[in-house]
Amino acid sequence: MPDFLPPDLRVPSRQEVEGLMMRWQQPLVIDGEVRSCPECGAYRDWIIFSMCDDTIHLRCRAGHTTPEPRLDPVWFNRNSGPVDHFHPTLDEGLRHLGH
Template sequence: MQATQPWPDFPEQAPPAPAVGEAAAADFLPPDLRVPSRQEVAGLMMRWQPPLVIGGEVRACPECDEYRDWIVFCMRDDSIWLRCRAGHETKEPGLDAAWYNRHSGPVDRFHPTLEESLRHLGH
């Protein structure tokens, strides 16, 4: 089906210029409502309760042999670190940020300290 009348020509409109003395970024959210960007946080973390299988092998803590209930950290440099229930931390070269993003849920909160984050996750 074809239109019987041509589309009207609407002139392009530029957005209104800010008023004198008005900041150009006035349309941004106030600071207390902004979500921190990834550059403003040291990393992301999630809880991983079942055994963690990497390359067909169950990953165990090199210090205490725990193999369940990990905290998985995805750091700003995209490295992955694991923390067992006893608090031992180790870098995990077999995982990367892409793995973390596939397995983590949406970020639901930001915490000012590591201790508060761990408490929120039950560690």
């Protein structure tokens, strides 16, 4: 059966996307604890990455990235909005989110 959507309306397949990202401006509370960056102590204005290997990573405003094993893709999907852009590079995605 041929694809019913024209190419410009198709969403890239999961194999073409390394992960999803969203901005989280307020403090991130996990299990009753405010999560802070282990390197600089920042506790708000995160970029949260949901990777294709089902891991979640946090990136603070200073650019430090750390895994967050207490979160999972289900949490990410419940808290993120719809995907509104696909970016060819990480830097372009971060610029789009204001980081």
